[in-house]
Amino acid sequence: MSAQAPRRFTPVSVAGLIVLAGLLVAIPFLTTTTSLRQATQIVVSVLAVLGVNIATGYGGMISLGHGVFVGVGAFATGYYVGDLQLPWLLAIALGAITAGLAGALVGVPALRIRGIHLALVTLGLAIVFRPLSKRFPSITGGVSGRSIDARFDAPGWWPSDGRMASSVYRYVFCVLIVVLVLWATWNLVNSRFGRSMRALRDNHMAAAIYGIDLVAARVTTFAISAGIAGLCGALQVLLVPFVSQDKYPAQESLVIYASAVIGGLGTIWGSVLGVLARTVLGKAGSALAGYDGLGPLGEFFDLLDESAFVFGVGLIILTFLFPRGLAGLGRKNQVPK
Numbered sequence: 001m002s003a004q005a006p007r008r009f010t011p012v013s014v015a016g017l018i019v020l021a022g023l024l025v026a027i028p029f030l031t032t033t034t035s036l037r038q039a040t041q042i043v044v045s046v047l048a049v050l051g052v053n054i055a056t057g058y059g060g061m062i063s064l065g066h067g068v069f070v071g072v073g074a075f076a077t078g079y080y081v082g083d084l085q086l087p088w089l090l091a092i093a094l095g096a097i098t099a100g101l102a103g104a105l106v107g108v109p110a111l112r113i114r115g116i117h118l119a120l121v122t123l124g125l126a127i128v129f130r131p132l133s134k135r136f137p138s139i140t141g142g143v144s145g146r147s148i149d150a151r152f153d154a155p156g157w158w159p160s161d162g163r164m165a166s167s168v169y170r171y172v173f174c175v176l177i178v179v180l181v182l183w184a185t186w187n188l189v190n191s192r193f194g195r196s197m198r199a200l201r202d203n204h205m206a207a208a209i210y211g212i213d214l215v216a217a218r219v220t221t222f223a224i225s226a227g228i229a230g231l232c233g234a235l236q237v238l239l240v241p242f243v244s245q246d247k248y249p250a251q252e253s254l255v256i257y258a259s260a261v262i263g264g265l266g267t268i269w270g271s272v273l274g275v276l277a278r279t280v281l282g283k284a285g286s287a288l289a290g291y292d293g294l295g296p297l298g299e300f301f302d303l304l305d306e307s308a309f310v311f312g313v314g315l316i317i318l319t320f321l322f323p324r325g326l327a328g329l330g331r332k333n334q335v336p337k
Contacts, residue, residue: 020272024175033167037239040171042279044235046178049259050185050271051229056257057265058189059221060201062115065106065122066229067253068129071245073099073230078243079139082148092234099230100223107222111215114204126253133245145244152238174235181228186268188224197221229256264327273326 027039048070055063077095080086086094109121133140140146154169188194196217199207208214237243255278263274 016269028168028171033164036164036167036171040167040174040239041236042275043171043178044174044232044239045256045259046271046275047181047232047235048229048256049263049274050181050268051225051227051232052257052260053225053263053265053267053271054185054189054197054228055222055225056260057267057270058194058197058201059218059225060114060197060204061107061218061222062119063122063222063225064119064257065124065126065129065250065253066226066256067248067250068106068122068125069099069103069226069229070233070236070252070256071129071133071248072102072226073233074237074243074247075133075140075233076230077234077237078146078148078241081150081237082146083138085150088150088152088238092231092238095234095237096227096231099233100227102230103226104219104223106226107219111218123250123253126250129248130245130250133248140245141243143245145242145246148237148241148243151241170239174239177231177235181231182268182272185228189268193217193220262325264325267325267327270325270327277326 024043028036031039048066051069052063052066055061055066073095076098077091080091080094081088084091106122106125109118113121134142136142137146151166152170152173153166158165158169189197196207196212199210199212200214200217200221204214207217236247259274259278260271261274262277263272264270
């Protein structure tokens with residue numbers, strides 16, 4: 001049974017972390033309020049990709065519907081902080097827990113089906129989520145969505161005042177949450193339970209022989225992955241106090257999965273790299289499309305700003321060139337499980 005612990009940090013990874021940390025520190029000093037909110041949303045999206053990575057990269061359960069859990073986390077948080085008027089921290093935690101419980105329910109089919117069949121079940125869930133959410137307008141806002149009256153503003157002890165101060169406060173809060181979750185996930189996958197996840201991924205029959213509870217491990221893995229994705233949705237409400245089913249089409253789930261594959265399944269670092277790659281491609285495409293005289297080439301670059309195009313092209317190129325994704329560039333003769 002192959003369930004070795006994941007590789008430790010390499011010098012390249014350490015250097016990348018240092019550069020990324022420096023970038024995160026510099027962003028608030030180099031952007032406007034709007035740009036800072038957009039940067040924060042990019043940081044938060046790492047959680048959705050990380051959720052897919054836990055389910056698929058470590059648990060071996062292909063999920064094409066994790067955008068649903070992002071939506072559940074957002075709708076639940078909006079309800080808790082808006083209708084029930086709970087404190088933000090409690091509402092965010094309950095939103096993630098609600099998504100985790102939804103993930104546990106969805107994880108039940110994973111006890112009987114695997115591979116492409118589980119992928120189809122989760123994709124079907126992503127397809128029906130939008131029309132289903134319209135049927136609960138008191139929570140989701142129906143067709144038009146709903147605004148949340150509560151605001152997550154900077155407290156009185158925050159060093160500066162004004163609109164930018166609250167934006168920086170939300171940015172710092174979200175970055176700390178994402179870093180904390182990444183650290184907790186790193187410890188999880190290196191724990192005894194993490195070894196059980198990888199054992200199930202590699203050979204579930206051998207894992208059962210070694211005494212691993214297949215039911216508990218699979219349901220727990222899916223619940224954790226859904227809870228982390230739900231935390232992404234909760235933080236999205238914190239940044240933009242508005243929820244709408246339009247934010248969670250089936251395509252969004254596919255883009256989240258694509259980001260995980262592009263970054264590298266089965267690696268914590270790959271979740272970050274996948275989001276960075278998606279963001280850089282989009283920004284590069286927008287910049288290149290702005291130049292005159294490129295003709296049809298400019299139209300091609302403009303497509304890079306479309307998430308669906310990035311999804312398709314990124315998967316095609318990296319599947320052929322780098323089977324392990326960006327996180328596996330330095331690893332030779334290895335292919336994903």
